[in-house]
Amino acid sequence: MCLAVPGRIERVDEEEGLRTARVAFGGVRKRVCLETLPDAGPGDWVLVHAGFALQRLDEDAALELRGWLAEPESGA
Amino acid sequence: MRFVDEYRDPDLARRLADAVLARASRRWTVMEVCGGQTHAILASGLDALVRERVELLHGPGCPVCVTPLETLDRAQALVERPDVTLCSFGDMLRVPGSHGDLFGARARGGDVRVVYSPLDAARLAAREPARRVVFLAVGFETTAPAVAAAARWARKQGLANFQLLVSHVRVPPALEAIASAPDRRVDAFLAAGHVCTVMGTQEYEPIAARHRMPIVATGFEPADILQGLLQAVDQLERGAAEVEIQYRRAVRPEGNPAARALLEEVFEVADRPWRGIGTLPGGGLRLRGSYAAFDAERVFPEVTGAGAAESPDCRADAVLRGILRPPECPEFGRACTPDHPLGAPMVSAEGACAAYFAYRAPEPEEDPP
């Protein structure tokens, strides 16, 4: 139920009085509402749930995992 | 998929599981309160990887499962009105009420539609002014901002034919209820990642402090869940009881301020009945008075739900609080299956009983060594 999927914003528009974005999820593109994340812009990776952007994904935090992958002993 | 696939690496999962086993000096009990995590744990067998040192219990993390029968029956009664179009998420429409599910109502001629977003339901109301479009709004704090945005948009557009049947639930009161139970078995919680993406983690601080329990906001992929467990076990071993964030790529301590402001504008906190648990103080959301014109309960007061009694054989109250594991329920897989659920946790794929049924039936669970 709380599933949210990462996608990348390609373009931001204004439609029917709503801030929306075209978001690419792999090869699939969908219109996503940005009322919940008004300052998101093109190039941002966002988490999308029920047609709304919930949050911008933080690349630096995601990179921590690559550190884990590189060094088997770290953090254990 | 970027930001997802790397967290599914089996080698990383094994290393994280080994780290959990190495860190734990005794067996701890940790509960996740998110149907997506419950599903991932059972589908990937994460519970088996750490079973020696960690018992995983599954809390009431499925909003579809805890939606009261009374609400489902009210939705059924609304569909019987010829002018009403009822919309909701697909999961919700499959849940049986006292008289079958909403897809059944569609088969009998009711106008029932699956939408991906609450905004699609509001747009439908704008396109079809002769219909009364009712959106059955279920979900945790993750989903409620989307519903709030749809309501705000409908108000701006002056839509009189769009209403919400609201059954939104909030996670912190459920954790509070589980933590304060006298027969509590849970040592630490994994908090639901996307709920915290919206709300942040501040609401969990008093719960962690009052009950001396670590709470770790955790993501949904196997590596996320195991890392969340490692953080929780590490705290337990140190005697700490803090709120921590594992799911740092998506959760900030303050959450998403714009989404929280939307929630605040449209909803207020209210007591809500949780199916299988009972009424939790502050357990959900209702529309504010300024949105009364969008509240299906106020616009159609004559339409009520019968709310048939739950089966007396169902042990959902114990399962949802982590006192009983689903296979320990005498009805599990016998009288109670996903096709004929006796209670809340068997009704949606994300419910704990349904997840066990999907991945663990028919073999009985092995006891830990």
Ligand code: SF4
């Ligand atoms: S298995 Fe069925 S009857 Fe038993 S607790 Fe779960 S939902 Fe209730």
